[in-house]
């Protein structure tokens with residue numbers, strides 16, 4: 585059995601938060617939670633201070649310039665590795681891959697639909713970056729079933745063949761199920777203080793947690809972050825085609841509608857306010873991501889906007905999703921995922937039952953909500 589157990593005491597901002605971190609590889613099955621002994625914890629806190637305040641890598645988050653990403657700079661650092669010969673169908677300039685949908689935004693970000701990309705080419709190019717992908721998910725005690733479904737399906741379909749770290753935020757580590765995971769993958773459980781009672785509050789806190797942990801540790805461990813809701817299941821290939829410095833996902837329910845019909849926050853008193861004559865797309869709160877510095881900026885901005893709203897006694901109509909939409913309107917994503925990446929079979933069934941053809945553009949369902 586290979587169990588690699590790490591326990592750290594981490595100082596978060598002004599308050600000390602004891603944080604237990606379990607890291608285990610594919611064969612671990614046993615539940616190990618130890619208390620940190622006192623001299624060890626002092627040493628770890630000192631080591632952490634060195635890491636956070638003296639280590640120059642930590643400056644990267646703040647000093648990275650807009651539009652660049654760590655992953656991009658890595659490509660230039662690794663030019664010595666050669667790609668192998670590949671044989672594939674030639675791209676045809678006069679034959680568009682898809683005629684039924686928009687495949688590029690007016691700011692030249694690709695919209696990722698089935699038929700627009702070749703996974704083999706993407707994988708080959710991506711391997712040059714030698715990058716690691718982090719997948720964050722939040723769990724409360726009642727959701728063990730959802731996490732099991734989520735992780736088991738991620739093992740089958742998410743970033744197959746690439747290095748992945750699953751980050752599970754929870755206040756109840758004992759509810760995290762034990763799974764055999766593939767080689768090259770890790771599960772890291774981040775124990776955080778108790779959540780609020782309502783799911784809205786949990787999703788509000790999510791932005792703050794991701795931003796804090798991006799600054800503290802994610803940037804040392806992964807190149808990209810994919811931030812997902814636990815109430816979903818991977819049902820087909822979801823690979824490096826989604827990765828980019830900043831990406832959002834088209835919400836299935838609204839992808840055919842005009843901007844005036846989007847459920848944006850319309851009250852000017854809220855920081856999430858978007859007027860009727862603005863807006864590109866309606867993005868789903870359940871799946872977004874990008875390079876660690878970009879996700880840090882996004883989650884920090886959303887959290888701060890939510891704090892301003894809270895001080896003004898207003899809460900945006902769709903909570904963090906409203907703030908995400910506001911952010912992505914003014915910080916255009918560099919990739920947009922089609923609703924293939926956030927399907928809802930119940931909604932699809934309702935549309936089919938009503939005889940309305942709303943989902944014919946979706947040729948391949950890659951992620952579905954778990955009902």
Ligand SMILES: *[C@@H]1O[C@H](CO)[C@@H](O)[C@H](O)[C@H]1NC(C)=O
Pocket residue numbers: 596597598599601792793796
């Ligand atoms: C996040 O970091 C800020 C500033 O460092 C701190 O005040 C806050 O308590 C942290 N939040 C959580 C949930 O850890």
Ligand SMILES: *[C@@H]1O[C@H](CO)[C@@H](O)[C@H](O)[C@H]1NC(C)=O
Pocket residue numbers: 714
């Ligand atoms: C790729 O990354 C891993 C982990 O970050 C590292 O151990 C390994 O040396 C890297 N390989 C190359 C060729 O840079």
Ligand SMILES: *[C@@H]1O[C@H](CO)[C@@H](O)[C@H](O)[C@H]1NC(C)=O
Pocket residue numbers: 840841842
């Ligand atoms: C969107 O707006 C256009 C022009 O105002 C209109 O022709 C079209 O029917 C609208 N589409 C939907 C789905 O409401």
Ligand SMILES: *[C@@H]1O[C@H](CO)[C@@H](O)[C@H](O)[C@H]1NC(C)=O
Pocket residue numbers: 815928929930931934953954
């Ligand atoms: C899926 O769609 C159904 C029908 O509109 C809705 O009731 C349900 O809340 C949706 N599920 C999720 C997870 O959004």
